[in-house]
Amino acid sequence: MIGTEFQQEILEKLSDVSKVYIVGGAVRDAQLGISAKDVDAVMALPLQKIEGKLLEWGYKPHLIGAHQQTVSIFQGEDRVDIADFSGDVEANALSRDFTMNAIYQDVRTGEVIDPLHGLQDLREGxxxxxxxxxxxxxxxxxxxxxxxxxxxxxxxxxxxxxxxxxxxxxxxxxxxxxxxxxxxxxxxxxxxxxxxxxxxxxxxxxxxxxxxxxxxxxxxxxxxxxxxxxxxxxxxxxxxxxxxxxxxxxxxxxDLGKWETASRECYVWGTIRLTDQGYEIDGFKLKGKNIERWVNKEAEVHGGRLDNYPDTIIVKRIKPAKATQKKHIEMVLDGKRHFLMHERESARLVKEILPRFRWSMVLPGGSLGERELEYVVGHHMLGTLTFMSELKGDIDQTKFRNKTRQFAWEIGWNGQVFDKQRIENVLDLWRADYLGGKQDAAENIERLDEIQRAIRNACAFLTERASLLDWTHFEKFARGKGLEGELFGRFKEQVRRHVMMDNKYRLTDPQFLEREYAVYWKPSSVTSKAKRNSRTM
Known part of the structure; x- marks a missing residue:
């Protein structure tokens, strides 16, 4: 008979009350020689009476389902779902989804009933x-x-x-x-x-x-x-x-963001302005990094003009414009196809798409899993951009070791713990992306694997290093400097990065801590004003 001992016990007891048929995936899989964890059954008895009988026998049934209600019973990984029906097997079969799921087996006799020829469909694929x-x-x-x-x-x-x-x-x-x-x-x-x-x-x-x-x-x-x-x-x-x-x-x-960021290589000249709509040059919107220092200056912008938003330029480089330059925009003949910053755009689109679904139900970590999904998508290019020279075969071992540690730390440290799974997700996606149709993937895959092995070794180093750190002396030092709350936390993160990268830095070394403290309090620091104010309190 189909099912585990527990499932069989339930169905046999119910079959003493009224005829019971196993139906659906369990019968289908049994015909294919596959065992099924869940068993579905139907019987010509109202759900309330089925539930009542099970309660009477000492079981703990549950009424489940908004679309089609069943009486369901669980024991460990075993599950039985019982639905009621009129008693007419053929009529019930016509209400089911597919013929391969409309094959019935009588619990009492073991007879297989196949009113819609599902077995033939199954055999014929x-x-x-x-x-x-x-x-x-x-x-x-x-x-x-x-x-x-x-x-x-x-x-x-x-x-x-x-x-x-x-x-x-x-x-x-x-x-x-x-x-x-x-x-x-x-x-x-x-x-x-x-x-x-x-x-x-x-x-x-x-x-x-x-x-x-x-x-x-x-x-x-x-x-x-x-x-x-x-x-x-x-x-x-x-x-x-x-x-x-x-x-x-x-x-x-x-790569959702590639449609948004698809562009053709171009040059634009003019004065960069900051408007209510953002940065602009000669009527074109500018998007990118480090544009603010060029405001109100004559500049030459090298970037990509978006295919689907032709009034926008994604910035690649900016330099001072030549005095003799008279053109405003020039598309590069046979210029490069760009998808600049598409990973950032992909992450933004993921955030827009998530509310259409309920991925927190199936992702590890629930809603945190959704945030991790955004993170991995938004950082899937970081490996290629960081190790571009190494992928071409140019490896300086000392610099390479430092780069792998910095990469692993940047990805793995989430502000509270060192998350090795996040690094694995980024590495796995990076490798899959690399093998997804790149021209030179086959000849460079060994280099990629070498880089990823080094990053995993860096993860092992950082994990061990983190377990050995004793922050007692640091905390005494920081408290002695009057650091509390956010100021204490920021200083700790600055120090943490150094001691994690290289074991020559020690939390018990007062000279190291004094040097880091001096750097932390530089007037050029973004938080210097807040720090100075805290000193006068």
Missing amino acids: RLKACGSASDRFKEDPLRIMRLIRLAVSYDLSIEPETWQAAVEHVPDLREVAAERVTVELGRILILDKIDKALGLLDDLGYFQISIPELARLKGLVQNRYHTKDAWEHTRHVVKNTVPRISLRLAALFH
Whole structure:
């Protein structure tokens, strides 16, 4: 019989009261020689009476489900869900989702009943809706997501009428509770054959409906270092990651910002102004770093003019303009394709997309998991940018060691603890991204792996170093200087970074602490005014 001893015990007791049929995934998987953790059953008895009988026998049943209520019983990892029905097996079968899930087994006799020929569909590798596919998807549009998951999990072809109905009803998924969609999409994203699943979701039109920021990556031409457009690259990156939901989501979202930041190389000349709308030059908006020091100066800006926001220039470099320069803007002939700061834009878009789902339900750490997702997406380029020379083969061992430690510390220290998992997530996404269609990936993968091994060694050093630090002497020193609250915390972080990077710095060395204290109180410090005020209190 199907199920564990506990599940069988429950169903056999209930079958003494009224006929009970096991149905759905447990029967389907049993036919395939697969054991199932959960068992679904139906019986011609009202839910209240089923619940009453179980209570009478000493069990602790629960009424569960907003869409379709069941009486559910749990013991450890074992679960039994019992729904009521009219007693007409064929009528019940026509209300189920797919024929492979409409195969019944009588608990008492073991007889298999297959009113919709689900066994034949299963043998022939066909996934087909029960009865009218359109009606099934109208009843519960989430079945469209389940269609994709089952087709990929069991390597089935989708029956044409069922597929067409799914395409027509995919907009109805907007009406399904975000919690239910999130759980089902989460199950899809950790499938082994994730690339096939992404292809089906795309063909279905799901991304256009639910995550248009992802759909618009299709056909987006990348720079000369890539062999695939942004969407095909994204699919390969997801495929290259291990089936962990946090990493798969980060891979799926890591390049969302490329549509926003796609640009062509250009030069612009003029006076940089600060307006109510931000920095501008000759009528163009400027976005980037260190623009403020060029305000009211004649400048030459080298950057990229955005494809989709042509009034905006992403700044790469700024230098003084030549007096003889008369042009205002010049597009570089055959200029570079840029996606400057796309990782920052991707993180911003992730923050906008998250409220459409309930990823805190499935991500490790709940809502903190969502923040980690934003962080990993926003920092996925940091490895390539930091170790650009090393990826080209230029490695100075002393500098390299320091860089790996600094990189590991910057990523791993979250302000409270050294988070090795965050570093692993960044490294895993970096590697998957690198193998997702880069021109030189094959010839440089050994260098990338060498760099990542060194970063992991740096993590081991930092973890051990952190465990050996005794802050007693430091705290006595800082309190003696009158540092309290925020001032104490900032000084501690300054010192922490130095002692973590190199074991030549010791918390018990008064000369080291005095030097750091002198640096901390430099007048040029951003917080110098607050510090001086605190001294006079």
